[in-house]
Structures are given as structure tokens and as C-alpha cells.
Amino acid sequence: xxxxxxxxxxxxxxxxxxxxxxxxxxxxxxxxxxxxxxxxxxxxxxxxxxxxxxxxxxxxxxxxxxxxxxxxxxxxxxxxxxxxxxxxxxxxxxxxxxxxxxxxxxxxxxxxxxxxxxxxxxxxxxxxxxxxxxxxxx
Amino acid sequence: xxxxxxxxxxxxxxxxxxxxxxxxxxxxxxxxxxxxxxxxxxxxxxxxxxxxxxxxxxxxxxxxxxxxxxxxxxxxxxxxxxxxxxxxxxxxxxxxxxxxxxxxxxxxxxxxxxxxxxxxxxxxxxxxxxxxxxxxxx
Amino acid sequence: xxxxxxxxxxxxxxxxxxxxxxxxxxxxxxxxxxxxxxxxxxxxxxxxxxxxxxxxxxxxxxxxxxxxxxxxxxxxxxxxxxxxxxxxxxxxxxxxxxxxxxxxxxxxxxxxxxxxxxxxxxxxxxxxxxxxxxxxxx
Amino acid sequence: xxxxxxxxxxxxxxxxxxxxxxxxxxxxxxxxxxxxxxxxxxxxxxxxxxxxxxxxxxxxxxxxxxxxxxxxxxxxxxxxxxxxxxxxxxxxxxxxxxxxxxxxxxxxxxxxxxxxxxxxxxxxxxxxxxxxxxxxxx
Numbered sequence: 001x002x003x004x005x006x007x008x009x010x011x012x013x014x015x016x017x018x019x020x021x022x023x024x025x026x027x028x029x030x031x032x033x034x035x036x037x038x039x040x041x042x043x044x045x046x047x048x049x050x051x052x053x054x055x056x057x058x059x060x061x062x063x064x065x066x067x068x069x070x071x072x073x074x075x076x077x078x079x080x081x082x083x084x085x086x087x088x089x090x091x092x093x094x095x096x097x098x099x100x101x102x103x104x105x106x107x108x109x110x111x112x113x114x115x116x117x118x119x120x121x122x123x124x125x126x127x128x129x130x131x132x133x134x135x136x137x138x
Numbered sequence: 139x140x141x142x143x144x145x146x147x148x149x150x151x152x153x154x155x156x157x158x159x160x161x162x163x164x165x166x167x168x169x170x171x172x173x174x175x176x177x178x179x180x181x182x183x184x185x186x187x188x189x190x191x192x193x194x195x196x197x198x199x200x201x202x203x204x205x206x207x208x209x210x211x212x213x214x215x216x217x218x219x220x221x222x223x224x225x226x227x228x229x230x231x232x233x234x235x236x237x238x239x240x241x242x243x244x245x246x247x248x249x250x251x252x253x254x255x256x257x258x259x260x261x262x263x264x265x266x267x268x269x270x271x272x273x274x275x276x
Numbered sequence: 277x278x279x280x281x282x283x284x285x286x287x288x289x290x291x292x293x294x295x296x297x298x299x300x301x302x303x304x305x306x307x308x309x310x311x312x313x314x315x316x317x318x319x320x321x322x323x324x325x326x327x328x329x330x331x332x333x334x335x336x337x338x339x340x341x342x343x344x345x346x347x348x349x350x351x352x353x354x355x356x357x358x359x360x361x362x363x364x365x366x367x368x369x370x371x372x373x374x375x376x377x378x379x380x381x382x383x384x385x386x387x388x389x390x391x392x393x394x395x396x397x398x399x400x401x402x403x404x405x406x407x408x409x410x411x412x413x414x
Numbered sequence: 415x416x417x418x419x420x421x422x423x424x425x426x427x428x429x430x431x432x433x434x435x436x437x438x439x440x441x442x443x444x445x446x447x448x449x450x451x452x453x454x455x456x457x458x459x460x461x462x463x464x465x466x467x468x469x470x471x472x473x474x475x476x477x478x479x480x481x482x483x484x485x486x487x488x489x490x491x492x493x494x495x496x497x498x499x500x501x502x503x504x505x506x507x508x509x510x511x512x513x514x515x516x517x518x519x520x521x522x523x524x525x526x527x528x529x530x531x532x533x534x535x536x537x538x539x540x541x542x543x544x545x546x547x548x549x550x551x552x
Binding site for chain 2: 325326328329330331333334337353356357358366367371372373374375376398399
């Protein structure tokens with residue numbers, strides 16, 4: 001029997017990007033914000049003027065990583081260190097990012113409908129902006 | 139608001155692969171049969187003993203191409219020839235296949251829930267086996 | 277002496293994406309719209325709900341191609357045919373797209389500040405939506 | 415004189431995938447199970463409904479890694495750590511995986527005829543399911 005799944009809409013995705021952008025402005029940061037859909041495919045993206053060029057790919061990879069494993073990229077970090085269980089998992093899937101800034105987008109019942117990835121500053125700042133973006137989804 | 143989409147299940151995908159395999163046996167062919175889900179990601183795959191190694195990638199790319207554009211790969215063929223509108227579209231998306239053998243998997247109301255790709259013989263044979271695989275979905 | 281260059285801002289890029297999205301709605305089309313900056317790097321992107329997954333990469337590649345050569349992708353098409361001067365240029369730069377839908381974003385004095393790429397329908401429709409997006413820049 | 419090699423058949427490969435799937439159900443896990451042949455090429459694959467998207471590539475890479483070096487991926491882990499002999503071997507071969515979940519498929523005389531790779535949970539769970547899959551080969 002066919003499975004039924006929920007997917008982020010463009011309006012939701014754009015809302016998440018805008019929320020991230022607003023939070024970045026409040027924190028005086030220049031960010032790249034990417035949203036992927038339930039299949040891990042790019043849905044919406046914005047790079048603030050002056051934000052790092054190298055963060056385009058990282059923000060998209062953070063979002064994809066968060067959806068590919070249905071967890072925050074921050075959770076993967078400890079598991080991929082030398083000697084830890086998932087050491088060098090980043091080599092898979094055309095490149096993963098395993099530090100903070102990628103968060104699944106979830107409904108109130110925890111259904112994952114996509115993910116957001118933010119890059120452009122310290123990982124703490126990236127995470128803060130990603131949280132602001134993810135919060136607008138419900 | 140969240141979108142709701144239908145996705146092929148593993149049981150359906152395996153059923154399609156098995157149907158393709160049966161049809162290949164009837165036609166005395168050695169085939170690779172790949173099914174991707176609604177997001178274009180590999181769901182089920184089988185390579186018959188002795189089937190071409192080069193057809194693994196082609197069968198998967200046919201399935202992905204069919205889902206990426208919600209049409210049979212056979213339909214793309216005429217549009218990608220020299221002088222035609224989509225000339226060299228195959229360079230995109232990490233490689234597309236635009237000859238017969240890729241077919242969207244659809245419900246009776248035409249909703250696309252994935253796609254099947256078959257490779258291992260002439261394009262006519264590939265197409266025939268893909269049709270047999272796609273027919274079991276409803 | 278240092279060069280001074282003009283670059284599309286995020287507000288302009290988002291404005292172009294929104295204009296493309298509005299035109300697509302008017303034409304009853306489902307589109308991917310991508311804007312790259314003066315350096316050819318992704319600046320803003322939106323995929324309408326239900327738009328082809330295969331058009332994400334194509335819209336971005338159209339935009340990049342248009343900026344990389346400061347011309348519409350439609351202009352490249354005739355030059356890349358078999359026997360023509362730029363045959364197989366699509367192999368370069370990690371993949372180019374040489375059919376309609378990519379347009380440089382220019383100021384009134386013809387300075388190129390970025391480019392837009394649109395994919396999701398026929399090349400004529402893609403081009404029409406890209407033109408609507410490009411028109412808002414001045 | 416010509417070499418003779420033994421290769422996993424599709425029936426064996428599908429049997430291993432099914433055994434892995436049954437073990438995953440017993441353990442209440444959602445897994446990707448991939449089998450490669452003696453040449454390291456994909457032979458059979460199944461992704462259970464809801465299994466991580468990021469584990470498609472990892473399961474295939476685990477299987478290929480196990481066959482490429484005729485050892486369990488778990489055995490490679492200690493040798494690829496910083497300062498160890500095979501540090502960064504994961505960069506080779508288009509990407510290897512060196513944590514548990516990949517196991518060679520062997521006959522009773524230890525002849526390697528292919529490999530299985532499992533991904534979708536903790537490495538311990540991945541390994542347990544891969545063992546169940548490998549056990550059906552003899």
C-alpha cells in the first residue's frame with residue numbers, strides 16, 4: 001500500500017528562511033539559509049549581502065544532512081570524531097556536514113517535513129539562527 | 139500549510155522489481171531493474187545474473203530521470219537531440235538518461251509515487267520490461 | 277587600481293524570484309527560480325510546490341551559465357550544436373545549460389550584476405518566467 | 415590459464431536482503447540493505463519504509479568497502495584513525511565507509527562471493543542486521 005507523507009510547502013520554507021534572516025539581523029550576522037523538502041531537495045534559499053561564499057554549500061549540506069538522518073547536525077558531531085562510531089561518515093552522500101546549524105523541520109507531532117541549514121558565522125550563531133528558522137514550522 | 143504526498147512503499151517497489159524480472163525471464167533477457175521513491179531516491183533494485191554491469195547506473199538514472207520530470211524517459215528523447223529544445227539536458231542532475239526504459243509509477247488518479255528504470259538490452263526491450271514493472275502499481 | 281563591481285542585493289534577488297513566481301502563477305506553471313550574484317554564486321532560490329525535482333539543478337545551472345558568459349542561455353544554444361564553434365561546452369564548469377531560461381540581470385546601463393535561471397516547463401515558458409524575473413532589476 | 419571465480423546469484427542476494435529485512439523487523443529497526451557481487455557492483459537493494467535517506471549511499475558503500483578489501487568494515491575502523499596506517503583511506507574509491515555494517519558474503523570454504531552493507535541505526539544494530547543477512551549465504 002502507498003505511504004502518505006507530509007512535505008514542507010514553499011510558503012513554509014520561505015517563512016523559515018525569512019525568520020532566519022530576521023534573527024541574523026538581530027544578531028548582526030550575515031548568513032546563508034537553506035531549506036530542503038522531505039526528500040532532501042532544495043526548496044528555498046537566501047544569502048544575505050556580504051555573507052561567506054563558502055557557506056552556500058555548507059548551509060545546503062547542513063539542511064540535507066539533517067533530513068537524511070532526521071536529526072540535528074549538532075547531534076552527529078560527537079559521533080564522527082576519531083575513534084567514535086561514525087568516524088568519517090562525511091565522505092558519504094556527496095558530502096555531509098556534522099557540526100551545528102542543520103535542524104529538521106517538524107510538525108507538532110514530530111513528523112519531519114524537511115530541514116533547514118544555516119552557515120555564515122560561528123557554529124553557535126549558525127545554530128541560533130537555524131533554531132529561529134525551524135521554530136516557525138508547526 | 140504542509141503538503142501531503144503519496145510515496146511508493148517497499149512492498150510496492152519490490153513488487154514492481156519482481157514483475158520486471160518475470161517479464162525479462164519470459165523475454166529471455168538479463169535486466170537491471172531499479173525503483174526510486176517519490177523523492178527520486180533508490181528504494182529497490184535487482185540485477186539478474188549475467189546482466190550488463192554498465193546497466194546498473196543506467197537503470198537507476200532512468201528511474202530518477204522519470205521521477206525528476208514526471209514523464210517517461212522515452213518522451214525526453216526527441217527533445218534532447220541536436221537542434222531540439224532540451225539539447226544536452228543530460229549534463230544536469232549528475233547525469234540523466236533520455237532514452238526508453240524509465241517510467242513513472244502512478245496511482246489510478248495519475249499521482250506519481252516514484253519511478254522504475256530498466257536497462258540491459260535494446261531500448262525496446264528495456265521499455266517493455268519497465269512497462270511490466272510499472273503496471274503492477276495502482 | 278582596484279576594480280569596483282556592482283552586485284545584486286538579496287532584496288533585488290528575492291524580488292526577482294518573487295516576480296518569476298507571480299508570472300508562473302499567472303501562466304499556471306510550477307517553476308524553480310534561481311538567482312546568482314555577480315560571482316555566479318547562488319543568492320536566492322525558490323521551488324514552487326509540485327515543480328519538477330530535476331529542475332532545481334537546471335535552474336541554478338541556467339543562472340550560472342548566463343552569468344559566466346554574460347548572455348542569455350538561449351543565445352548559446354545555436355553555438356553548441358554539432359559542428360558549431362562551442363560544441364560540447366556543456367562539459368565545462370561542472371555542467372552548463374545552453375537552452376532558454378537563463379538571463380543576465382542588468383542595470384539600465386547594461387552592467388551585469390547577476391543572473392536568473394528558470395526551469396519547470398517548456399523552454400518557452402521557462403524563458404517567459406525568467407524574463408519576468410529579470411525585468412524587475414534596474 | 416583462465417581464473418574461475420564464484421559470484422553471488424540474484425537469488426542469494428535477494429535472500430540476504432530479505433533476511434536482513436526480517437531481522438530489522440524483529441529488532442524494530444528501519445534499514446537500508448545492499449548486496450554487491452564479487453566485482454563490488456550492486457546486485458540487490460531494499461530500503462524499508464521510513465528508513466534514513468542518508469543510509470542508501472552508506473549501505474552501498476559499506477558493501478563495496480567490505481568486498482574491495484575482503485574484510486568487515488568494522489575491521490577497518492581502527493586502522494583509519496589519525497596516526498594509524500590507513501588514515502584517510504576513505505578518500506579513495508569514490509568514498510569508503512570504515513565503521514560497522516559491511517560484511518563479505520562467503521562460502522563455507524571462506525571464498526568471498528560478494529558483500530552486504532546495512533545502514534539505518536546505530537552501528538551495533540547495523541552490524542547485527544548485516545550478520546543476519548550474511549548468514550544465509552553458504
